[in-house]
Amino acid sequence: MPDNSNRSLIDGSLLMVEAAAQAGVDSFVGYPITPANLLYLYSSKRFPLVLPATDEITTLQWMSGLSASGRIPMTATSYPGLALMLESIGMAFMMELPMLIILAQRLGPATGSATCNAQGDLLLLRGINSGGYPIPVFCASDLEGCWIMAAKAAATAQTLRTPVVLLTSKEMAMTLRDWDLSSLPPLAKGAVKAFNASKDFLPYAAAPFGAPSLDRAVPGVPDFLPLGNEKARVRLTASTHDEKGDLQHASPAALANTARLYDKIVLNLPLYTEYRHMDRKADTLVIAFDVTAEAAWDAAEMLEGEGKLIDLLVPGTLFPVPPVYLEIASRYRRVIVAEENHDGQYRKILFGEAGRQGVSGVNAVGKMVSPLDILKEAVR
């Protein structure tokens, strides 16, 4: 019997927006695109500052300006919009500006089909920065995940001072489902660590890795002061720079700073690694995310009804790939990666183009991966 205390008909977009707001996002810059329009609509009713931009490049530039002045901005888009944002995401990464980008996937290539679901943007997200410098990418794989992962993504953007992507899709963002709102856990508000020391402010100086921090600084993450503050001069740049923010060609100090940007995201991965592992010691593991994870849960239940067990790994943190995923996968004779794209983007990211024995994919284009699709591969 369902709990009737606070059941509502709700979509993932609403939960993602509300969770982001509770986790500290305070402004939204929007440019309309299907299937991210509900995210825009809800944001317009939730955030204190809502700005309609003239295009997606402007969106990311405004967000960068907002972030540099001390706000925590968010936007929502789909692949065509993300493509326009890429250069500016790199800029925000280099300037270490916290912001949240919700990416609602749709069917490509190019304009593709705006109202058809897909999970085809993994490769782009993995390689979003020139040089392979990753940014954190989270994914919600059920309605509760929309709540938790949006908050985690917003908090991580603040903790690590970086752009963060929350990956979703048309089906997750737009499909209404009944949900007991009283089951949603309370969320903690994120925070950007402000510069409070009496020493000189260096906008890109950060606590080192491997040394205890006296002021609870996260290693590799510089303290923040907004542009326009009265305390100290702030110098931000997207070009290669040293701790002071002075533009440099490829000096050791500047390259060390760039290396820190990589370490900041990758070495702090344990702070934001989120996943679910249904571990019943089966010999087959299904890896799935977004709405395909829900099909995988159904497939596992159907198979259990027929006396066969499969295990599941549902990544919440998609990128950088947490090493634990590969460690978990190594325990299984068979690994099936189910995803709604042509040739298994996440599978290839996890296991390489060559793959490994026992690894296979279940893929679909233009339709959802169904529990039956996964079940058939599992019993093959």
Add this chain to the structure above:
Amino acid sequence: MSAQFLATDSLPFCKGCGHSLVAKGIGQALDAIQGLSPRDVIVVTDIGCIGIIDKEFATHTIHGLHGRSIALASGIRLGLENPGKKIIVLLGDGGATIGMQHLLDAAHRNLDLKVIVHNNMLYGMTGGQPSSLTPCGYKTSIMPEGKADAGIDLVALVAAAGAPMAMRTIASAAMSAQIGDLLAAEGFAFLEVLELCTSHGVKLNPGKSVAAIAKEAGLELKILRNPHASPATILTEVRPSLLEKISPIAREWQRGLPWTQKADRSPSNTARRISIVLAGSAGEGVQTSAEILAQAAMSCGLHVSKKGSYPVTVGIGFSMAEVIISEAPIRYTGAGSPDVLLICSEDGLEKVKGLLNAKGRGMVYLDATLEPAFRRFLGHASDASLQIRAYREIAGAKSALLAAVSHYLRREGELPLEAFEASIRRHMGEKTNLDAIMKDFEA
């Protein structure tokens, strides 16, 4: 007066470059403002030669992408809580070319930015290519014969976009007063400074002065004003949680008989689940009808999902909705082959034709006006799973699908009709043709 804003002894530009003159003019103009501190100023620089000046300024600085400096500065202005901070944007004619929309947008919105375009009529850092501001006939490295078309009159364009102040001048050692006027202006203010690139422009266009080039190109040294430009408004408002606006659906009704019968359950999945497709036309309440049905099922303690499908034009063509009702929480929301199809318009029929042919097709509730088209498609064989009624005629186009739902519920008994009625009232209030919707189509 000491120079506190700009270190002028190490400006990074080529000898004779106008950028140095502009920078010194900015420094002098800032120094001349009583009580202004470097912490009160944010300099935003674009890519290009002008973008290497940041470290000479004692102000806050931010250096972004090519052409995007005005958009970045706009974001800073929109985010700053203190409107007293001055934001100065420095870019070249190349940056202005790429970012022209940002320039016009900021001028149109009258955001409080002071924008200086250093127009040296080409891309200097990359070898002297022409920009959209390069005058006709001006020679550049890839067009040694001279540019074929006229450069854009940026001052006229910015003024036309609504900027309170837009002006053009020639780089000189005596321009601090003009820059002072720029900095003192209310709202968006724009200055185009004409210069010659000493590395590329002078060499390819020997003997030509900036003034002569400007005159030949029709680029007047002028000030255009829009005295009635409205100040930009930035609205902020604390808004409540979205969850506060959601009305929960309480369990108020018993489930229909089919949910208590165990016979039709497959052995592998004990939870019963039915999928219902509603097919109609845009503007005829298809999505609302589906939500009403879904919420009626929720009020009986059942789990539901509802998704819509319609063309991108939204207001024309088909509109289709899938509702799944289940005893168990719904994870996978794909409907597969629906158990029930409710079709009330030609657009809807056309859309679901593929489902009608599917093996194991479920019940079909069809509006009577669609019977000829339906028969042409599927033939005249009698079919016990087909119900044809005049839903549109009796309930009207916008309530036809609700009537079809009520017929389906009355016939199959999935949900009590009272639950459906209550759900309609919850959505539509009392102003609805409930009698027509709830008519006994079995009678």
